[in-house]
Amino acid sequence: MKDRVSLSRTDFSLVIKNLKAEDFTVFRCVLAEYPKKEETEYRLHPITVSVSPAIVLASQPLSLDCNVEKSTVSTEIKWSAPQNPGFSSQDSTLRVTDVSGRDHGVWTCTVTYGGRTAVATTSVTVVDLSPNPPQPIYHTLGSSTSSLLLPCSLANKLDSSYLSGVGFKGGHWSFTPFPWDVTPEDSRGPQKFLLSPDPQPQWKTPQGLRVNGTALETERHNLSMVQKIEEGGGFYTCALDFKDGVQLSRTVRVEVLRIVSSQGNPALVGQELNLTCTLGHSSLNNLTLKWTAPRLSSISPLPSAPHQPLLSIPTVRENDKGMWHCQLLEEGKVLATATLSLRTERVPVDVWLVVSICGAAVALVLLLPLISICVRRHRQKMFIRRRRKPKYCRCKHPQVKGFYKS
Template sequence: MKYVSGFLSIIIALFISSTAAGDVLVYGQVGGTVTLPRSKWGSERVLVLWYLGTDTQPLISRNAHGRETIDPQWKDRLSLSKTDFSLIINNIRLEDFKSFKCELKDFRPQPTSVVTTFRLSRVRVQPVSPLLAGKNLNLKCDIEEIVEGTQRRWLSPQKQDPKNDTRVQIKNDGSLTVMSVTGQDHGEWTCVVTYQGRKANANTHVSVIDLSPAHPQPIYTSVSSLSLLHLPCFLSNPPPLSWSDSQEKSIQGGRWTFTPSPAAGSNTRVVQTLVNLSLGPPLAWVVNQKRGLDVSALQRKNLNLSLTKKGVTEGDRGEYTCAVEFQKDDTLKRSIRVEVLQVFSSPAPVAFVGQEVNLTCTLGQPLTSDLKVKWIPPRQSSLLALGSSPHPAHLTIPEARDINGGRWRCELWRNKTKLTSVEITLKIERVPMDVWLLVTICAAAVIFILLLILTVILIRRHRQRVMMPRRGKRRICRCKDPKPKGFYRN
């Protein structure tokens, strides 16, 4: 029986050694890493030999006692895995896409061996030049040797399958098209090739030149000499460009424009140029000084067009547009809408005790349904005492009192987020005595003038009545020196 089992083991070993495991296809990318899996035959205490093609000198080997030997030319790029002694090739070169052979030798109980041949096939994705946002991205995953059962799929820079993106078109030949790319498409795109359960990745870097992300909501600020309005605009993911060499590269200019809101008192909405880049020579920024803009960011970073403005007024409401011009009439634009919160008192910030005061908090237009205001009265005052809810845009104080004086703050909220706030100082004063005296004197003077006018009117009417002749009586004229009738000679 012992001889029979030994004979069977020799027959099995001879059969294994005489039939290679067949060529195994493995995909890889230039510059990438690939693992060539060794056969599961034999125990860990076997001699592992890896060869390049038909070479007789092994690239790397490991004996049954764990000692490894490596070709000096491959020292920095080859290694064996710690678990099953598979071959790991790092930083794959173009000349590495050949055949590799793995030979396993076991000397117990009889010398036997098994050989597996691997074909390393190249997968690549053609690189693309930097794209401007809004252009189309075209990628193709090329496989040097494609066989039945090979599958390809794409991963976006966010490591997600882009097939659900309506902008993406994927064809059976491995090509991919992304319509109207944005800054989100910037990064590493990956073609994943799967064959017989093994995966190989082919990566390519896509550079998308875009402006800083647009604000999904308007920028809310308030009327104040201390308010700071920051308008961000800069190139995201830029290639090595600068304004100074824009003639040699692709940047041709940049500018900021402002379209005032009708609520700011402009019905025509005339577009105003705030900042304009003069390519020169020399290179210079032309700034609209009337707007009080700070362009220090433009001077520190040539690819940063961000602006700041200190001292916000209601005239700053509107739409600000940042534009960067490139060759071939390509332009990147970003628009930012600015809403300015203001509060004012009617009839004036100074009121007298007992006078009605109206406070109005407004953006210059009716608030949308997702916005609300919140009034914060002075400490000594209370909104409940006014009989008003805390969220009206128009707040009425029916009869002003001393406790209503102080700093009133109006806050603008969206859900649970405070957007901005603005304050107004309300003064409540008592009417001084000299004012009452002046009012009394003026009233007495008016009454005296009215009585005087009435007296004059009555006197004139009385005189007219006395001088009027009586009806039915003849008037007799009495001469001063009457003469007798007769003839007289001159």
């Protein structure tokens, strides 16, 4: 003990380093100045803190104890949470019924006695997932941007090896479309990736093949995955399953911005075209849109933003081909940009031929009743003209036919 004990340079205080169990005993301080002699006795009391369990799963209960030996001096005990300074409890035994990631860290037990304080600490490891993103992730589809990194990680950058200590059974990523895109036969989509528990957690396909190049290989807390985004967007859920049916999950909402052409692509020259910038639903909340047309477009330049989702071109021209852009903004910040490479083409000759034939057929159908009516009326008139009136003999002395003399 001698190597751990020293006297303070400023006074006669005794300094003990690296306290051990045998240090909690009685110490006497004797000050002798002839002819006086003063003796003071100090008793060192241990503060014992314990936590159960030391590694706890989020949503599960936690118990912390702070015990002090009884003495003639009255004591007060106060617990403080690691990430919530406003939280405190004056009970020696503290029970937290619903643990979250904010409870991870060092808990402090403060003992107040005789105007002095003593502090004891204990560490709590909470296995939890990081909170959901505060707002949806906005994305655009394209040949090179159809995939997106979807965030999911263990809170406080906790190593995935801690999962085995809380009964980890496996995990998965799954997809659910938005309600307005759900058809009667649709339901929660199949699990896109599976997280195996042994020997070290790793991502696999539903067929059991290992997925290489994931963030989990280099960052043992990172469960994020690069996934191909569905055309309509939806909810992507990262879930971890534990014993007794406990599940931790976080859901990422992905909104897909796209430009929809009323004619498709290419557009026919000379006809009307409507371009719609949409997220798949009518509500934009506090978001705004900004259109950018090709420099030589027939409707360029556009009025200043914000713009409406619907952009109408009354008559498509050759100059309207090119790159059309639609930006989604929040307070001036660009969240996503949708692009449409519009092509134009003239109406083919065979199309005009079909239109002419159809027009002639319609005209013929309309003329047939008129022709029939005219023919019927003409026949009626001819029949009336051909009707002969009866002839009567006007001779003075009529005779039988054939006996008239010349």
